Amino acid sequence: MSLTKQQSANTLTKKLLLPLSNLGELLRHMHWKRFFRRLFKNTLMSLWMYPIAMFFAVIFGYPLVWMVYSSFKPTRELVKNVWALPTGVSFDNYRELIHNDTFLNYYQNNLIVVLVSVPLLTIIAAMAAFVFARIKFKGSNLLFYMFLAGTMIPVHVTLIPLYTMLRDLHWLNTLTALIVPFISFNLPVSIFILRDFFTKIPSELEDAARVDGCSSARIFWSIMLPLARPAIATVVILSAVSAWNEYLFALTFIGANNDAYTLPLGTLSMVSALGITHFDRMFSVLTMATLPILAFYFLAQREIIKGITAGAVKG
Amino acid sequence: MATISQVLKNRKPTIRLSEPQKTAIVFLAPAILIFSIFVLWPIVKSVRYSLYDWNGVGPLSDYIGLSNYQELLHDKIFWKALKNNGIVVIWSLGTQIPLGIGLALLLTRGLKGSSFFRTLYFAPMVLSEVIVGVIWRWIYQPFFGMANAALVELGLDKQGWLGDEKLVLMCILVVATWRYLGFYIVIFIAAIQGIPDEYYEAASIDGANAFQRHRYITIPQLIPTIRVSSVLIIVGALKSFDLVWVLSQGGPSHASELVATYMFKEAFSSNNWGYGSTVAFALFLIAFVIAITFIFFTRQKKDT
Numbered sequence: 001m002s003l004t005k006q007q008s009a010n011t012l013t014k015k016l017l018l019p020l021s022n023l024g025e026l027l028r029h030m031h032w033k034r035f036f037r038r039l040f041k042n043t044l045m046s047l048w049m050y051p052i053a054m055f056f057a058v059i060f061g062y063p064l065v066w067m068v069y070s071s072f073k074p075t076r077e078l079v080k081n082v083w084a085l086p087t088g089v090s091f092d093n094y095r096e097l098i099h100n101d102t103f104l105n106y107y108q109n110n111l112i113v114v115l116v117s118v119p120l121l122t123i124i125a126a127m128a129a130f131v132f133a134r135i136k137f138k139g140s141n142l143l144f145y146m147f148l149a150g151t152m153i154p155v156h157v158t159l160i161p162l163y164t165m166l167r168d169l170h171w172l173n174t175l176t177a178l179i180v181p182f183i184s185f186n187l188p189v190s191i192f193i194l195r196d197f198f199t200k201i202p203s204e205l206e207d208a209a210r211v212d213g214c215s216s217a218r219i220f221w222s223i224m225l226p227l228a229r230p231a232i233a234t235v236v237i238l239s240a241v242s243a244w245n246e247y248l249f250a251l252t253f254i255g256a257n258n259d260a261y262t263l264p265l266g267t268l269s270m271v272s273a274l275g276i277t278h279f280d281r282m283f284s285v286l287t288m289a290t291l292p293i294l295a296f297y298f299l300a301q302r303e304i305i306k307g308i309t310a311g312a313v314k315g
Numbered sequence: 316m317a318t319i320s321q322v323l324k325n326r327k328p329t330i331r332l333s334e335p336q337k338t339a340i341v342f343l344a345p346a347i348l349i350f351s352i353f354v355l356w357p358i359v360k361s362v363r364y365s366l367y368d369w370n371g372v373g374p375l376s377d378y379i380g381l382s383n384y385q386e387l388l389h390d391k392i393f394w395k396a397l398k399n400n401g402i403v404v405i406w407s408l409g410t411q412i413p414l415g416i417g418l419a420l421l422l423t424r425g426l427k428g429s430s431f432f433r434t435l436y437f438a439p440m441v442l443s444e445v446i447v448g449v450i451w452r453w454i455y456q457p458f459f460g461m462a463n464a465a466l467v468e469l470g471l472d473k474q475g476w477l478g479d480e481k482l483v484l485m486c487i488l489v490v491a492t493w494r495y496l497g498f499y500i501v502i503f504i505a506a507i508q509g510i511p512d513e514y515y516e517a518a519s520i521d522g523a524n525a526f527q528r529h530r531y532i533t534i535p536q537l538i539p540t541i542r543v544s545s546v547l548i549i550v551g552a553l554k555s556f557d558l559v560w561v562l563s564q565g566g567p568s569h570a571s572e573l574v575a576t577y578m579f580k581e582a583f584s585s586n587n588w589g590y591g592s593t594v595a596f597a598l599f600l601i602a603f604v605i606a607i608t609f610i611f612f613t614r615q616k617k618d619t
Contacts, residue, residue: 052421158354
């Protein structure tokens with residue numbers, strides 16, 4: 001350590017002090033072009049890069065930060081100055097929310113929707129993806145393209161018939177009305193991601209298992225599923241985030257039953273009720289509704305970014 | 316008759332399925348069943364509904380043939396909504412792709428803390444569009460919102476933002492870019508990192524400057540990703556609903572109406588379920604044509 005320090009000190013003297021003693025000589029022999037290119041590359045480049053990166057960081061981050069600190073500002077402070085930081089910090093609003101049964105119910109409903117639909121979706125999609133990737137049969141491609149086209153169908157096309165169907169099944173205003181359509185509409189992208197992974201698994205493993213007398217179902221459970229863990233994680237994350245945030249089905253199919261509201265729907269109804277007079281409370285509702293997903297995101301950001309962009313990158 | 320029984324007898328062995336084929340049927344059954352019942356069948360039903368005048372409650376009896384479609388062709392609001400969808404596509408193509416590429420380039424140049432910036436830029440993507448919509452509704456709030464506070468600070472006149480017919484769509488598009496840009500940045504980062512370094516080294520040896528290197532290496536290498544992003548933007552524009560619904564509900568006076576919000580209003584606010592289905596089926600046809608074109612092109616590319 002000390003040696004290198006000394007060395008660098010030496011080179012420093014060589015580079016700075018010795019040339020200084022003969023400045024004119026130095027200036028004549030300097031590679032001006034290279035000097036400016038390096039100066040430009042190392043200093044100027046990062047000088048203009050940071051302001052741009054920071055500028056966008058503020059644009060993306062500030063509204064979220066603003067939401068959080070506004071939840072500590074009493075309405076009169078907020079009306080006086082939207083930007084200002086709160087003068088005091090009081091967690092009363094949050095304490096109230098944690099004991100608010102309606103709000104807790106929204107949370108619970110959201111959790112139920114995620115915990116039921118994500119595993120079901122994943123296993124159904126994995127089974128289908130395995131067949132598409134590994135078993136040849138007539139019409140397999142056609143069926144796969146049918147699912148592929150399904151990724152492009154706007155949900156709205158089916159909203160009216162789905163409503164009448166769910167009404168006939170007496171599922172309206174229950175969480176089933178969210179879970180079943182959610183699974184159906186997220187099958188295509190999940191199958192797509194998983195099939196892509198299954199096709200990349202070398203066939204030697206499968207062949208060896210077949211020689212040992214394994215059935216296809218056994219190969220799926222004991223070989224393919226454990227190997228596909230990364231792809232399964234991707235599908236789970238992607239569908240968990242979209243199930244947590246789902247709004248359209250909730251608005252259409254459970255809008256009439258406050259007891260079945262999920263967080264997006266519930267937040268919106270609470271916000272409309274509070275916004276006119278109690279801004280601080282409204283912003284604490286927003287913060288509480290975003291907190292779990294943001295915490296989850298900052299803990300596992302690499303996996304979540306990979307999960308959300310997976311469908312696109314593979315396309 | 317004899318020939319038929321002969322044929323049946325001859326076919327019998329082929330009907331017997333191999334073990335993997337049986338598994339294939341069992342494994343595909345749940346997915347196909349659910350997908351058919353809750354996605355495909357409703358599309359068919361939607362065609363049927365579109366031929367009726369129906370308020371959604373009584374029996375489906377008032378058959379009116381194609382007159383809903385005739386009405387659709389002359390429906391100014393529908394065309395306005397479709398045009399707005401087109402504006403969404405053009406705006407998104409013009410902002411998400413250039414900004415996405417630009418910021419992706421910025422974050423792949425060894426900038427210190429670039430993974431922090433990436434995480435931050437992507438953060439709006441994990442939030443529900445409802446939350447995003449509500450946050451921005453207060454930013455655009457005319458009396459004490461941040462947008463007007465900023466204008467006052469700059470000595471300019473306050474604006475009505477979401478309440479202004481001329482501004483409302485632009486306001487929503489800004490929010491959409493804010494919410495989705497991180498997604499495109501990440502896609503382009505992945506694509507840029509996939510370009511082999513050798514290309515740039517070779518170009519440097521040949522004396523190409525930074526601009527030339529991007530013009531002749533980066534951009535051509537990004538074409539497949541640009542194509543995928545464009546498809547996602549077009550499809551996404553047809554699907555977009557949540558943000559508009561929370562921010563403006565398509566108003567004021569249909570200034571920010573999209574096909575999806577119009578369909579939703581017709582069906583669930585005005586109880587015109589027949590006509591709503593017509594709008595929905597028109598939306599499906601547009602999406603279908605785009606999907607087929609896309610699949611056709613990607614298949615062709617793989618064949619060659």
